[in-house]
Amino acid sequence: MNQRLVTVVTAVHAPSAPFLAEAYESIRAQELPAGWDWQWVIQEDGVSDTVRQAVPEDPRISFGQGRPGGPGVARTMGLARAEGAFLKVLDSDDMLTPGTLARDLAVLTRSPSVGWTTSRALDLFPDGSTKGFDQDPQDGPLERGEVFRHWRANDHRPQVIPGSLCVRTELVLALGGWMALPASEDTGLLLALNTVSRGWFIREPGLYYRKWPGQVTSQAPHVDKEERAARAAVAEARVRALEALGGWRFPSSVATATGG
Template identity: 25%
Template structure:
């Protein structure tokens, strides 16, 4: 186990020559960079200029270590980096994402404040261009160390817990195991569920990571994500049989999310099919009813109404707006 206070940053890179330097420099720009003991990047079979860029950065940045793999996938690449990591805390950053400057400064004290916490995570900005001019804040579901039903809640509702927003206590991997190499999608949700069996997870307010969007749409990715989500559920129920009693609610909640994604793209037939499926699985799914009401508004008004509803829900829950307003990178 690494020395207390040291942070190993693990990164994966697969044909991300256009982004990898910006990602690494967002680590070196951390206000708590002194807490970082090493930056381990697994170059996973890149065929672009990633290797030469990484070699150049390694000459400049003493903490940067480069490992080579041959297209083994994100989970196996993260496990490869974990095997080399020496820090007491493990922070994940994908090769095309960017950290806000105070990310570690804000997250590490919360992780260190309570030995029950195995993982901290935060909100994120979704963006597409290099200048981050189109970044949009997404506030994620907020779980706390004080929640006695964390595992059950996460099984039903999920996150998202964006990998690049996370910092782990090293011990969780010793007990929960490494990232599941069977999964090419949803491996992060699988890991959170395994951690939640024995540890707490803790939300830290604010958009502390910028997640790059690559122009994919819901209809293109949905089949793969749905299959992966079902496999994650199967694995969780095999480990914790009592979760099987929540499977209908879980599927209903997922179907309502899929419906929302389809409807937002104007794919109304697919959206309503999933929405009705959600209500058949769980007639008390309030999210599904809310989506159905929103779907009745003209498409041009839906986003504005949806934002207003979310704002009211946040205020009713006592959440308000994020406390942290990070400067754009």
């Protein structure tokens, strides 16, 4: 893998295709450290001309399509084309804030004991206004198990936004990618990451989270308590299984001794 490349991975379906142009501009505007570059892996959840025609022309973009299976499946399929040592998640209807990739990479490159970062997100409304969350953690490390404990104690609400994740690619591959769930697939990966590695929360906003009538979360059919419970149960079972393995942790003792 290219150690000076960050792969932005995006799952997209036809209704959100019109937003790809703004997502692209937010990536293109990023200022990276000298010698670094980005790759954008776009994976359609399905096969349509609508999405294909909306993909910008740029040699740094890798586009793929496949049978529909949800955003988690699409992102995991996109991993086959990821060339960077670091992965940045970006939903197709969201945008990166200026400087977010540089901030993510600064943490991950200076701290070998940190496996992933998340950052503050701002809700972006159709009129252009934004609103933040007033209960974000402080800037700094998130120790192993911390995110999981918060999730369990707060009605399965994650402590940080999984849609702002930046992570070492090797960790995502080792954990098998995103969970094959109809929803909460990104939370499931976040909980697994926090079980095996330390994270870091960046208080400066790193994501504009678009609010619009067609977003998947707002159009999802009624989900009964049984499905919600099943999603939470399988995510927790994954965490417990990783805990039971005991010895599998990131990083190795050698890497831990070098700093972070």
